[in-house]
Amino acid sequence: MNSYPWYLQRIVLILISGTSKAYALHMAIEEGINHMWTVSAFQNHPRFLCVCDEDATMELKVKTVRYFKGLMSVHSQLIDDNGHPSLLHTEN
Structure with missing residues (x-):
């Protein structure tokens, strides 16, 4: 790498x-x-x-499609609208 x-x-x-x-x-x-x-x-x-x-x-396979769609929803939860990790941002 x-x-x-x-x-x-x-x-x-x-x-x-x-x-x-x-x-x-x-x-x-x-x-x-x-x-x-x-x-x-x-x-x-x-x-x-x-x-x-x-x-x-x-x-x-149906399981494969569900797996990757699940990854997409998790990714959407972890990334905010600006493309930054949402878990690192805290509200003050």
């Missing part, structure tokens, strides 16, 4: 949209790393962000 602050480090962003890419999302997220699906290699990347629409989740 480099010595840059976290907000200056590179992030890998994958955008997956539509039912035609649903199987690719399944292989990228739910299956192991595989040479046939190179997108699955990003499972090892420390700053990998996958953004997808509802249609792209059609091949995912």
Whole structure:
């Protein structure tokens, strides 16, 4: 890992949209790393962000979709509107 602050480090962003890419999302997220699906290699990347629409989740297991939606709600609770951690801010 480099010595840059976290907000200056590179992030890998994958955008997956539509039912035609649903199987690719399944292989990228739910299956192991595989040479046939190179997108699955990003499972090892420390700053990998996958953004997808509802249609792209059609091949995912229901538990997987619920898990990631749950992470999104927890993230929203921990981060305020300005992008700062809300737990670090105290009201005076």
